[in-house]
Amino acid sequence: MAASTVHKPNLAFAPEAEQASGATPYERYARLDVLHTLQQPRSKVDAELSFIITTQVMELLFDLLRHEWQLAQQALREDRVTEALAALRRGCHVQDVLNSSWDLLATLTPVEFSAFRPVLGEASGFQSSAYLRLEFMLGNKSERLLEMYQGAPDVQQELAAVLRGPGLYDDALALLARRGLLAEPVEPGTGRYRPSEAVAAAWLQVYTGPAQAELAGLAEALLDTAERVSRWRQRHYASVKRTMGAKPGSGGSSGLSWLKAAADQDVFPELWTVRGAL
Known part of the structure; x- marks a missing residue:
């Protein structure tokens, strides 16, 4: 905006x-x-109230994080890097609160969670459109996931627009292209972002080239964001492992194994791999 x-x-x-x-x-x-x-x-299980409030707070924070990332994207598109950095830093504070919120769910014992889990039916956090929007903005896209929202065409249409549009990293790479560090812009796709040697080389120039302090600051801010995404996924995995073990997810997902695979996946991958060349 x-x-x-x-x-x-x-x-x-x-x-x-x-x-x-x-x-x-x-x-x-x-x-x-x-x-x-x-x-x-x-249900009449006391622990269910903690579960409901914590998940509702998470949903509100997802919306706030989306707001900050959208501000960062708009600033990057207009070459206002300082404003983009400010939005990313605010977003990192939101991510810190989100990650800390797992502490509340970690208090649930397996017996407590199992006592009210049946009332969830097929409901699952995996179905959160607000969270999926964030994943798409991070470049972790999958058109197949839109099928979950066939019963909510407005939500499906909004997510489809995010899926097909540039994500946060795409806008950062577009800035690198405008600054002459990439031969051509990276076109946003509708699938999961694939690492590129050209992008890795561009970030290497950012870190080692002269007069690139502004873009190096952007790289570090993006990595701060990416690191917190990894922490979120790891906390999610650990919390589920603690409260329900390897049971299948209530929404039909493979539960623990799916979360483990997500926790092992880096976002903005070239910002991680370029560190080996510095």
Whole structure:
């Protein structure tokens, strides 16, 4: 989103509507009358409330992280690297909170989780459209995953646009191309990003060439982001292993083995491999 974007007021939150609910201005502003009605356990297991609240908080943080990454992308497209770095740094703080949120789910014992797991039915965090959007923005794309949202055409259409558009790394590589470090831009695809020797060579020039401090800062900010993605996946894997072992995922995934494969996969791969040449 460009910095000059004018935000129009949402009529649903006009003062007249605010006066209809909430005891204080703070409650009306934060829509607490709605927020605190969204936690509705389906079992009598005490631990289910912690599970619901933690996953809802994660979903809100996914949206905030998307916001920061979109700001970073727009800044990169307009050659405003300083602003892109600021957005990426804010995003890293969001990622840190996300990663820490696994501490709450780690308190669930296998007995507690198994006690309310049946009420989840086929629901699974794997089905989160907000999280999938982030994965697409990272270059971890799969058109097949859009099939999950056939019953929600608006969501499916939005995800399809992210799938086919440039991700965060694509916009960084486009900047390298404009700066003459890549012979030609890397075209964003609809599948998982594949490492490139040309991209690795470009990042090597960034780290070793003269007057590239700005782009080297960008490289490190992107790696900070990538490292936190790895931590998220590792925490996810460890938490599932702790609470349910190798049982199949409730959404039909292979559970632990799928999470282990994801945890072993790096994003922005050339930023990792180039370190061996420095």
